[in-house]
Amino acid sequence: MTICRATRYHRLVLLLASVLTGACSTDIIIHGDYPSALTRQLPHHVGLVLDDTFTHYTFESSQEQDVTMALGESQTALFSQIFGDIFKSATRLNTINQTLTSKVDLVVVPHIEEVQLAMPFETRLNVFEVWLKYNLQVFDSEGEPIADWLMTSYGKTQSRLLTSEEEALNQATTEALRDAGVRLVIGFHRVPEIRDWLASQQTPGTLAQGDSQ
């Protein structure tokens, strides 16, 4: 009888502990819709290498509050969309080795370098903020490196309009991803090494829109 009571007590403590732990953690999968970019397409075939570390990327933080944010699926959707819009055609590849068998002019390998969050309990502001930092490695069709482009983006949201912390983080992160799309459309062909490569491919007139910025 005593053993039975002790077991019940332990179960109750465990249940309470798990509820309390859960109450202090945020676990979300980022969902966002990204529109087609209104841009003039570059007349090249690009190979976009999105490996598992990118497509299944999950950000985890345990500073003061546990946050787990799966943004691999959402960033994969954004990069696929944007590179499909920037270039005449885009092929998604799983590994860089596949570029040898694919007829592509340019290979882009994005990596997510860093994710930073600022939440109201840290900043004392009524806002959620997200910073994303990407490294885009660009190679030519021979596998020779052309450029290493570090690109940052930012998104924020007002917490008072949102029903939950999860919703706020989702909105701030999709804003940051949308901002990353802006950087890609406007900034990709302006990276000096990429600009030089495009110039060497003799593609006059293709940069007119971006250059008007």
Added chain:
Amino acid sequence: MRHSVVTQITTLALVILSLAACSTSTTIDEFREARLDLELSDSEQVVVMGRRHAGEYETEPDFIDCIGNRLASGGKVSVMPEQQFLDSFYPWFEPRVAPLKLKRMGMMLNDPLIAERINSLSIRYLIWVDGRTETTEKSGSVNCALALGGGGCFGFASWDKTASYEATVWDLKQLDEEGRVKVSTEGSSYVLAVVAPIPFIAQVQDNACKGIGDRLKGFFSHVEPGRSKRN
């Protein structure tokens, strides 16, 4: 007898408080380039957009929706939702790159891609709204307690809110600024808690929306559904 007097005084105090609490003051300044109303054919659309380039604040999307709905009410003016416009022109009107001045807008319209999309969607006017609603002062507190026998809240709290916005109308056909409307609304809200909390909320942002929306509607007051005009 004494109980009845107390009840009457409390009721009177609540009525006075609610009347005072619900009052807001609104100041509107309007400037138009021309005394004439603006041209708008039945096929042309207006877009209301919030400014979000500043780091410390952003114009609230629900406030922009409110102005759009106000402008569209009556069926004279066709308003494209902000998000639909942003998606149609992605990424050119995102906070990082949206044109702050007409000159920059003109440069963007020199690009056939953007100009063609503007024409295909028949967007004639872009109304930029910049500003925010903020709480300027807070005082008092309300405390709530829950026990086995029941619970309740006691206390008094008040806060002041100020909504300050400016709308600027751009004519994309003439590439001209057609006018500005500036609105400033202030109001105080209260929560009186005697067992149950009773809120008296001043509709500061709603009143700012009505003020700015109605004035903007006045820019198109002679528009008849199905007719093009400049009277």
